[in-house]
Amino acid sequence: MKIICDWENCDQIGSYRAPLEKDNSKKYRLLCIEHIKIFNKKWNYFSDMSDQEVEYFVKSDLTWHKATKSFSSSDNFFNILWNNALEDKLNIFKSESFNEYKRTQLSNTDRDAFDAMELKYDVKWEEIQKQFKTLVKKYHPDKNQGSRKFEDKLKKITLAYSQLKMNIGKKK
Numbered sequence: 707m708k709i710i711c712d713w714e715n716c717d718q719i720g721s722y723r724a725p726l727e728k729d730n731s732k733k734y735r736l737l738c739i740e741h742i743k744i745f746n747k748k749w750n751y752f753s754d755m756s757d758q759e760v761e762y763f764v765k766s767d768l769t770w771h772k773a774t775k776s777f778s779s780s781d782n783f784f785n786i787l788w789n790n791a792l793e794d795k796l797n798i799f800k801s802e803s804f805n806e807y808k809r810t811q812l813s814n815t816d817r818d819a820f821d822a823m824e825l826k827y828d829v830k831w832e833e834i835q836k837q838f839k840t841l842v843k844k845y846h847p848d849k850n851q852g853s854r855k856f857e858d859k860l861k862k863i864t865l866a867y868s869q870l871k872m873n874i875g876k877k878k
C-alpha cells in the first residue's frame with residue numbers, strides 16, 4: 707500500500723520524510739516531492755534565524771493571532787510558524803517592537819553601551835566596529851582643531867566599545 711502525501715488536500719504518493727518537530731527528528735510525516743521542497747524551504751528559513759529571532763517569532767502576537775485563526779487538527783506547531791514566517795519574513799524583524807524586544811533581552815550595561823554608540827540594538831558586530839571607527843574620527847581632538855571638548859564622550863564611546871566587544875564580539 708502506498709502512503710499518500712500528508713500535505714493538506716494532496717493526493718500524491720508520500721515518499722519523503724519531513725520531521726514533525728525541530729528537536730525530534732524521530733517523528734515524521736511523509737510528503738510528496740513537491741511538498742518536501744516547500745517544507746525544506748521553510749525549514750531552512752528558520753535555521754537562518756538567530757535564537758533570539760526564533761524566540762521573538764514564537765512569542766510575537768502576530769504569530770499567535772494567526773495561529774489561532776488557522777489552527778486545525780492536521781496542522782502542527784512548526785507548520786503554522788513556517789507559514790507565518792514566509793508571510794512576515796520581510797516585516798517582522800524590521801519592526802520597532804522587535805527592536806524593543808531585543809532591548810529587553812540586553813543587560814543594562816550592554817543597553818547603555820549601544821546607546822552611547824548611537825546604535826540600534828540589533829546590529830551585528832561588524833557594524834559596531836564600523837561605528838566605533840566613525841565615532842573616533844568624529845570626536846578625536848585632531849578632527850576638532852585640537853579641542854579636547856569631546857574627551858569625555860570619546861572615553862564613554864571607548865568604554866562602550868570594550869563592553870560590546872566582550873559580549874557581542876566574542877559570539878562571532
Ligand SMILES: [Zn+2]
Pocket residue numbers: 711712713716717718737738739740741
Ligand atoms: Zn504533496
